[in-house]
Structures are given as structure tokens and as C-alpha cells.
Amino acid sequence: MYYVYILKCCDNTLYTGYTNDIQKRLKTHNNGKGAKYTRSRLPVELIYFEKYDFKNDAMKREYQIKQLSRYQKLELINTIQ
Template sequence: MNRAYVYIVQCKDGTLYTGYTTDLQRRIKEHNEGKGAKYTRCRCPVELKYFEEFKTKNEAMKREYEIKQLSRKDKLKLFQVKY
């Protein structure tokens, strides 16, 4: 069974992006090679700020939705808790 990850990355301009993936290293590499632009509006390298691991994709998608509903301030608080 594949694990799924929910993550938050931050661009150099401070923009935060949330997503989920089953291959976190590949997704971060794609972001940093400019291929992440299809997922984000940012073409500059990103830094991984936060992630959680889940057993199923559905759990990860549910958590991603919850995180996307948070304000920027609350997302920044997550960085203090984990990572």
C-alpha cells in the first residue's frame, strides 16, 4: 500500500502552496525544476515547510482540504508544530 503525504511548500516570495502526493521527494523536485508550475503559479524553487504522512490517499485528500481552509496565519502555526 502506498503512503500519501500532505505538504506545504513556500516560495521565495513567501507564497504558500498546499498539496498531496504519494511521492513527496519527486513532487518537491518537480516544483524546484519549474515543473511544479502546473500545480502552482510559482516557477521559482520552493522549500518544504510542513508534511504529514497518511496510509491512504483519501485521508491525505481530506487533510489537504482542511489545511487549504486555514488562514495563512494558521498555516504558519503548523510550521511550529511539525517539521
């Protein structure tokens, strides 16, 4: 199983990524060992994720989400709440 996720950083910015272990990846981010972008914006909070069976599908979706504006990402997140 693969996941595409959106994190909310402590400065209210959003970070999008993909992983095959979402809990481990969230822990890695919050330990300062994740993406360079999140290291200076700790702590981060998982606010959205999607599941995929194939890595390639998750990577494509990650790219699509990264192309969205902040407003569009927030709309996407609000569809599940």
C-alpha cells in the first residue's frame, strides 16, 4: 500500500509527499529527519492522505497535488471533513 499525504507545518504551510508507511514517515518528519522543507517547520501534522495499490499511481497523484494552489489543496482537504 502506498500513500499520498499532506502535512500542515507549524507555520501553516502545506507539504505533500508519498510513502509506503505513513506513520513511520510522519514520525521521521517530526524527528527532523524528513524532507528539508519540513525540518525547519516542526512539528508537522498529518491532515490528509489517499491510499494507492501501486507506487506509480501514488507518485502521479503526488505530482498532481503539488501542482494545485494552496486554496485548491485546502478544498481537497475539506472534502473529507
